[in-house]
Amino acid sequence: MSAGRAKGRPPARPVLGVVVCERDGSPPFAEAFYVRSLLTAGRRFGLDVYAFSPWTWNEERRTVRAWSWDDGAGWRSEERSAPTLAYDRAWPDDPRQRERYRHGLRRMLETRSLRLLNGSLPGKAEVIRALARQPRLRKWLPPSALYRGEASLSGWLRKQDGAAFLKPSRGSQGRRVASVVRDPDGGEWTVRGRNGANRPFRLTGLRQRDALRCLDRWIGMRTYIMQPLLQLTGPAGEPFDLRLLAQRGGDGQWGATGVAVRRGRHGSVTANLHGGGEARNASSYLAETFGETRAAELLRELNEAAFAIIRQLEESYGKFAELGLDFGIDRSGRLWFLEANGKPGRAAMACAGGQAAAEAAWRPLAYARYILLRPPGRVFHEFDPV
Known part of the structure; x- marks a missing residue:
């Protein structure tokens, strides 16, 4: 019997903290159903899992306010020792909460007593620059440039035959994207997009100068990326893209958990589910659109592109536990990389087929167990070639 352990008492389970942002009301934080599933499933992996907000950390006592789930009483909180490993699933509601979350997490990380299971990505502009440094990846990257005022967009429109897509470098869930297009007769312009509340407009x-002025006021001081307005639409003209969820598993190796199509509403500029889109099975949707042979080719290329991109992202920004990679396919059948998400959602995986939805939930726990129980000095496999 180990010294200091009471006779008959089971050994303590390794602890994983799930980072959240507390809020008033019920549930007490976003993604409560997913967090609850992590807490419940953690027992099957021999883990003690609880949720916490980083601003509740008490540096003197090395504790946090920990949230757990009780089937009879619901959510309950108590003071517990801070975890040494955390899985970040925090979604701040506003700028003030975002600052509290960042400040609290930074304080915990600076003590070197906390590690994050999942890494983080910089803005989209920085990611594009990092990927463009690898010649092998350039065939999948759309031409891109930073927005630097009305003159930069005017010049971009001349190069792109009177159409452009603009997205914020720090945006998420399809918010605040816009397209600007010269009408076929060449006289007027149309601006479409989604505002900060993810509502379409x-x-x-518009005259060109009015369209440019309108977009410049709308962008303000934010960092924006200009890209061609790719024709990423299905047979009925609906926008669609593909989400590939890649995750490390219980052996520390990367694998593709699933691929799903996200199909937006007709007339929308995005296919994002938060903007009213719906998920479809990728194999069946691509087969309907491009035929079975071409669909199989596209999925193989998607897999090749995804893991080549992951390799470059890890070389640039360190290890990740999971990444959601978004791709588009234009009307000619060409594959384009759209963006990477370091904190990917799970909704689309329900349509990915097989066990994708279940694996999407439990793979982070399996990887956390691998990290927490790995013997000292064991070699970590950086990447499993596919």
Whole structure:
């Protein structure tokens, strides 16, 4: 019997903390159903899992306010020792909460007593620059440039035949994206997009200078990326893209958990599920659109592109536990990389087929167990070639 352990008492389970942002009301934080599933499933992996907000950390006592789930009483909180490993699933509601979350997490990380299971990505502009340094990846990257005022967009529109897509470098869930297009007769311009609340808007009959001025005011001081307005639409003209969820598992190796199509509403500029889109099975949707042979080729290329991109992202920004990679396919059948997400959602995986939805939930726990129980000095496999 180990010294200091009471006779008959089971050994303590390794602890994983799930980072959240507390809020008033019920549930007490976003993604409560997913967090609850992590807490419940943690027992099957021999883990003690609880949720916590980083601003509740008490540096003197080395504790946090920990949230657990009780089937009879619901969510309950108590003071517990801070975890040494944390899985970040925090979604701040506003700028003030975002600052509290960042400050609290930074304080914990600076003590070197906490490690994050999942890494983080910088803005989209920095990611594009990092990927473009690898010649092998350039065939999948759309031409991109930073927005630097009305003159930069005017010049970009001349190069791109009167159409452009603009997205914020720090945006998420399809918010605050916009397209600007010269009407076929060449006289007027149309601006479409989604605002900060993810609601669609459309302005028509604009002169070019008015469209440019409108977009410049809308962008303000934010960092934006200009890209071609790729024709990423399905047979009925609906926008669609593909989400590949890649995760490390219980052996520390990367694997593709699943691929799903996200199909947006007709007339929308995005296919994001938060903007009203719906998920479809990728194999069946691509087969309907491009035929079975071409669909199989596209999925193989998607897998090749995804893991080549992951390799470059890890070389640039360190290890990740999971990444959601978004791709588009234009009307000619060409594959384009759209963006990477370091904190990917799970909703689309329900349509990915097989065990994708279940694996998407438990793979982070399996990887956390691998990290927490790995013997000292054991070699970590950086990447499993596919």
